[in-house]
Amino acid sequence: MKIAKVSERMLKLTIVLSLPSGAIVGWQADRLRRKFLDWRKEQLQSKLGETQKKLGLA
Template sequence: MGDVSERSLMVCVVLSFSAGVLIGWHGNKMRRRFLDWRKKRLQQQLDATQKKLDLA
């Protein structure tokens, strides 16, 4: 650990933190997109089921 300068260590920590934030932000964005898609799909299934019940 003696041959690693404090500046390079700080740069590595900042880069690692930035990468984690970026990956977390993108993951949350993808999760939100999936949840919106699932909500829309379930709503369409509910509408179709209600239409079938109304016709029966």
């Protein structure tokens, strides 16, 4: 197996670009997760309200 020679400049550039891109991807993933959790909370609260109405009518 051959290991390709990578210049020091290219290595530094790769590291400098990978850190911000990883932070952006993580930030976006957290935003999506929070949106999903908010949506799920609304769904569960709606189901709870319906169940409470049914129990109140029974």
